[in-house]
Amino acid sequence: GAVVSQHPSWVICKSGTSVKIECRSLDFQATTMFWYRQFPKQSLMLMATSNEGSKATYEQGVEKDKFLINHASLTLSTLTVTSAHPEDSSFYICSASTGQEMNTEAFFGQGTRLTVV
Amino acid sequence: GQQLNQSPQSMFIQEGEDVSMNCTSSSIFNTWLWYKQDPGEGPVLLIALYKAGELTSNGRLTAQFGITRKDSFLNISASIPSDVGIYFCAGQPGTASKLTFGTGTRLQVTL
Numbered sequence: 423g424a425v426v427s428q429h430p431s432w433v434i435c436k437s438g439t440s441v442k443i444e445c446r447s448l449d450f451q452a453t454t455m456f457w458y459r460q461f462p463k464q465s466l467m468l469m470a471t472s473n474e475g476s477k478a479t480y481e482q483g484v485e486k487d488k489f490l491i492n493h494a495s496l497t498l499s500t501l502t503v504t505s506a507h508p509e510d511s512s513f514y515i516c517s518a519s520t521g522q523e524m525n526t527e528a529f530f531g532q533g534t535r536l537t538v539v
Numbered sequence: 540g541q542q543l544n545q546s547p548q549s550m551f552i553q554e555g556e557d558v559s560m561n562c563t564s565s566s567i568f569n570t571w572l573w574y575k576q577d578p579g580e581g582p583v584l585l586i587a588l589y590k591a592g593e594l595t596s597n598g599r600l601t602a603q604f605g606i607t608r609k610d611s612f613l614n615i616s617a618s619i620p621s622d623v624g625i626y627f628c629a630g631q632p633g634t635a636s637k638l639t640f641g642t643g644t645r646l647q648v649t650l
Binding site: 426428456465527529 | 579638643
């Protein structure tokens, strides 16, 4: 299957700083990328959907000014957590899809564990 | 956000036993997907279902797309230790659209 790579795998940052997480599709062009957040022992919750070259669509309750998403190319999307606080500590997972065919599969990255201290 | 109801929440079984879990929704989905997630990793797709009533197998795994399009089940036969993990169902309303995940089933397999 197609490969989606996330970087970094884990990051620890101080409260008030910003953290950038990268999501790359390594062997296909991703028209659409999705960002999820997963708290311990909980399910994945969609944060936003990004299409290459356009503004991301955020889910209700997700602050777009806090979670900045950039999808500048067909192989890269970034999520920046601005002014991070301990409550932002979570497992962030991206997925990427070609988004052009019926029943298009979305491939998931390995996730990034963010710890804000 | 919306979540799908998945049951059971957790299961403790012995190696060799069969496992069944299901997922229900109040709304219709056009695609049902089943994923497995290992600790600290992203979910990995196990089976994708695209048609109501469809029954699909992948090795020891079998999944069905409910005829009402509001439910799905996953069976694992002859479980082995590496089946340990969290299993999530996910529904997709249309083509390449966002996924809604189930609440997850945590599977533990004992020798």
